[in-house]
Amino acid sequence: MKKLLFGILALGLVSSCNNDNLTNQSEDSSTTPESSGLFKRGCASEEVRQEALKNNAQLRQKYEALEAHTEKFMNDVKLGKVLPDGTVEIPVVVNVLYRTAAENISDAQIQSQINTLNADFSATNSDINKIPTEFAAVAAGNTGVKFRLAQVNRKSTTVRNWRTNDAMKKTSSKGLDATDPTHYFNIWVVGEMGSVLGYATFPESAGLWNDGVVIAAKYFGNTSAVPYNLGRTATHEVGHYLNLRHIWGDANCGNDLVADTPTQTTANYGKPTYPLLNTCSGVQRSVMFMNYMDYVDDAAMFMFSGGQKTRIQSVIASAGPRAGLRIN
Structure with a gap:
């Protein structure tokens, strides 16, 4: 298991190891993106x-x-100096931007997406028993986070394809403004984001106008868009939120802290x-490819680790950057 990188890096870049290679190509044919019937998860x-x-x-300082x-x-x-604050229920506002029915x-x-988030973050997902024995000891269990649907906003728009420039988060650019991102x-x-299934802001953006998660409609909740049809795109993006x-640290042999x-x-x-x-x-x-923060198919990811649970709890704690979301 890797050692934590405690240094604060100016742009959040993580370290990588030199001259390291993938040494086992033993994945079966189902591991290729072509066999999934869709592009790679993005x-x-x-x-x-x-x-x-x-x-x-200012964001770097945050x-x-x-x-x-x-x-x-x-x-x-x-x-043992602090204990988790117990279960935190986060109110969710879903902003639906649609061009077609x-x-x-x-x-x-x-x-169905809210149900999946609640199952995955409480470790009550039906596939939790697939965790290999090697990783069972470090599995997170209940992260202490629950999600409650508070509001659904809908808006018809003429935009065919959205980019990752946050235009969907502004009414002025044919999107929808956020609902009080400090507390929701x-x-x-x-509709579509090309090869991107979704993206999220991290907690340094807490309360800002663009704070939240974006997901393409066909990957949100239970859908027919196999292999990204089980709502795990949202689980992954909420992990970032x-x-x-990402579990590989966004670098060759990188560090996810x-x-x-x-x-x-x-x-x-x-x-x-x-x-x-x-x-x-x-x-x-052996790598933890079944972790929600990897890029495997929805059916192949089904766990957080204990260390990831602690990072989550640090941001929802009463002194954390997302404390405003707490509904106890």
């Missing part, structure tokens, strides 16, 4: 974050404060076969 959260940090000094707070919280938990998703589809978790459901990074997720060379796709072995820094290990 999440633009880290790219959007880096661009925002590069162009905004990022640095966020990671300092997270590091202290994790150390205090380890030393199919994009104007039903209330049932929206509720806003999700924008849009609650300060989880979580001690109990094995270092891996890069993202995984499709439905890998366990064990999947990677080598980083000369050490071969």
Whole structure:
């Protein structure tokens, strides 16, 4: 298991190992993106974050404060100085932007997504028993986060394809303004974003006008868009919203700042076969491709780790950057 990187990096860039390679190509044919029938899973959260940090000094300061707070919280938990604040129920506002009837998703589809989030973040998902024995000891269990649908806003729009420039978050650009992002978790459901399934803001953006998650309609909740049809795109993006990074650290053998997720060379796709072995820094290990923060198909991801749970709890704690969302 990797050591945490505690240094605060100006743009949130993470370290990588030199001369490390993927050493096991033992995944079966289902791991190829072509076999999934769709393009590879695409999440633009880290790219959007880096661009925002590069162009905004105030946001960089908030990022640095966020990671300092997270590091202290994790150390205090380890030393028994703080205890989790119990279950936090987050009110959710879903903003549906549609051009066609199919994009104007039903209330049932929206509720199916809320149900999936609640199952995945409480470890009551039906596939939780698939966690390999190797990783069972570090599985998160209940993260202490619940989601409650507070409001659904709908708007017909003429936009055919949305980009990751946050236009959908502004009424002035044919989108919908956020509902009080300090106290509500806003999700924008849009028609198409090309190869991007979704993206999120991280907690340094808490309360800002653009704070929240964006997901393409056909990947939101239970849909027919196999292999991204089980609502796990939202689980992944909400992980970012609650300060989880991609499990490979967005670099070759990168660091996701979580001690109990094995270092891996890069993202995984499709439905890998366990064990999947990677080598980083000369050490071969089995990787946690079934983690929600990897890029595998919806049916192949079904767990958070304990370290990820602690990072989540640090941002929803009473002193955390998302404390305004707390409804106890």
